[in-house]
Amino acid sequence: MSDKVVPGRHLWFFDYHTGGDSGLFLRISRLVHSEQTPIQRIDIFDNPTLGRVFALDGIVMTTDADEFMYHEMLAHVAMFSHRNPRNVLIIGGGDGGTLREVLKHPQVEKVTVCEIDEKVVQAAKQHLSSGQAFNNEKVQVVFENGAEYVRQFKNAFDVIIVDSTDPSTSKGGYLFTQDFYKSCFEALKEDGVMTAETEDPFYDAGWLKMAYKRISSVFPIVKVYHGYVPTYPSGFWSYIFASKNVDPIKDFRVSDAKNMSQQFRYYNEEIHVACFTLPNFLKNILAQE
Ligand code: AAT
Numbered sequence: 001m002s003d004k005v006v007p008g009r010h011l012w013f014f015d016y017h018t019g020g021d022s023g024l025f026l027r028i029s030r031l032v033h034s035e036q037t038p039i040q041r042i043d044i045f046d047n048p049t050l051g052r053v054f055a056l057d058g059i060v061m062t063t064d065a066d067e068f069m070y071h072e073m074l075a076h077v078a079m080f081s082h083r084n085p086r087n088v089l090i091i092g093g094g095d096g097g098t099l100r101e102v103l104k105h106p107q108v109e110k111v112t113v114c115e116i117d118e119k120v121v122q123a124a125k126q127h128l129s130s131g132q133a134f135n136n137e138k139v140q141v142v143f144e145n146g147a148e149y150v151r152q153f154k155n156a157f158d159v160i161i162v163d164s165t166d167p168s169t170s171k172g173g174y175l176f177t178q179d180f181y182k183s184c185f186e187a188l189k190e191d192g193v194m195t196a197e198t199e200d201p202f203y204d205a206g207w208l209k210m211a212y213k214r215i216s217s218v219f220p221i222v223k224v225y226h227g228y229v230p231t232y233p234s235g236f237w238s239y240i241f242a243s244k245n246v247d248p249i250k251d252f253r254v255s256d257a258k259n260m261s262q263q264f265r266y267y268n269e270e271i272h273v274a275c276f277t278l279p280n281f282l283k284n285i286l287a288q289e
Contacts, residue, residue, distance in 0.1 A: 052064045225240075
């Protein structure tokens with residue numbers, strides 16, 4: 001490649017992985033929105049290959065091209081494991097992607113989104129297609145730290161979905177504590193289920209291990225599953241399913257998932273089962289003390 005600056009090709013975004021010695025770089029073809037909020041830095045820009053990119057504190061949260069992979073896996077593994085998910089709480093997720101997926105389920109009567117940063121929701125409504133999910137009468141939005149908010153509920157929700165930033169970005173750390181998981185356990189009904197994003201098991205295995213240990217100290221059923229998200233570190237993404245007595249395979253509403261399958265671009269009834277099959281390196285991480 002020439003070392004000359006080509007006009008219009010000089011703006012780049014660098015997302016440093018934890019540790020700072022590897023990462024992802026993306027060309028910016030158009031700057032859309034940048035803002036420092038009291039919580040974090042929001043950047044939204046366009047990339048010719050990935051479409052619109054949304055980043056917080058310099059870390060990619062979503063791109064038009066692959067956000068469906070992440071949001072479908074976070075939402076539908078929980079939603080199709082629950083017998084009748086009517087009342088759903090999403091913690092984080094201010095971009096609206098998880099919300100959009102949850103609202104595809106006809107049983108849903110109410111979805112509460114508890115996002116710590118009001119400015120994320122405002123920017124998403126204005127600049128992201130996922131933000132359009134907030135225009136739905138079943139949705140209630142609360143701007144609060146999810147770890148505080150969830151404490152007030154006992155036996156209230158069918159499904160809780162934790163769509164948080166990583167433990168070192170903005171206030172994501174609150175959503176990886178044992179206290180928070182305990183509050184989620186209590187806020188769930190007896191047949192309730194939780195899913196949480198737990199980062200990549202390659203660069204940040206420590207975070208997954210920490211979340212797994214802490215969730216396992218609170219919930220009797222805890223299962224790690226995985227999916228592919230190309231713009232997240234390593235592309236190999238982990239999630240945790242947790243419940244009091246619901247098993248994500250035995251209790252899986254397979255025919256409902258099959259019937260709704262045309263609405264999804266990543267998730268399907270085969271993936272729902274296959275995603276719980278873990279490679280050995282990942283099993284070993286979870287088995288470590
Ligand atoms: N669905 C898009 C992907 C995200 S966004 C995570 C959201 O969680 C952000 O909008 C952030 O403001 C919000 N958040 C962070 N901490 C809290 C908190 N304590 N309470 C409520 N909301 C919070 C996540 C992508 C993760 C993958 C990349 N590492």
